[in-house]
Amino acid sequence: MHIPDGFLDLKTCLTTYLMSGAALSYGIKKLKNNFSEKNIPVLGILGAFIFAAQMINIPIGFGTSGHLMGGVLAMLVLGPWSASLIITSILVIQSVFFMDGGILALGANVLNMALIQVWAGYFIYNFLTKLNFSEKLSIIITGLSATVISAAFAAFELSFSNIVNLNLILGAMVGWHTLIGLMEGVITMLVLSYLNKTISTQFELAYQKGGVNNA
């Protein structure tokens, strides 16, 4: 769901750069007091995995494909602000190295995938935990709904740029990303099941503390 340059107008690019920049600088301040050294290798390996997974488009039917965004996965492993930094780093590299997502549109892509998907996932997962849903089902629902919300934001930005009317794209973006989000949820659940079995007892996955805390 990487927006290329040319789709967004200048005001949307600037606004989203400012919003993403402000959110990330707040997040970095918050992490500076909370980030534990033992998380460093996990941050690196998880980032490498999500970068690789994002390159693999999986067919979802009707001649369309989608790939893992990974924000919900990273949030459930390391917490939301670490997840935002992982996805932001990946988006910067994709854009600067490989023209996957525009440079002017980078603020919007960070907003949609590194902030909205991660934080929507954070609130939804914690809400589902309170309702005592099964863990696996909660993860799938979280991946699905966070991806749909992220896609809706992309639709808002496109219509705010006057490239296309919101009525024309909101339904289509939400529809395709319901299928892509289902895939996101299932892959996230499978990766977490694997990590659950293999990660050392010294490392606690962020989602296994009766919900994820906000660091």
Place this chain on the structure above:
Amino acid sequence: MLKNNKYLYLIIAFIAFLAFLNPILSSSFPDGLEKVAETKSFINQAQSSFSLFEDYSIPINNDLLSGGAAGLLGVIVSYLLLLKIGKILSKN
């Protein structure tokens, strides 16, 4: 980090597998946003932006190697950048 280093090697091998074979493994169908841009006729508004390499290919005279090398490069740069960020964050 993991219970057994064997799991870590397995994960690294899996990441390298995905990254190197991305030209074969990845579907060439448009993604959700591209599909919407096609059906609502604004796909041709897309513009090229500055980037070091174009669309996951490093100039090598072989499609598989070119895409595979780009994938591995991206994975390695992501890993190193995030290790650096982690070190800065934990330095207090």
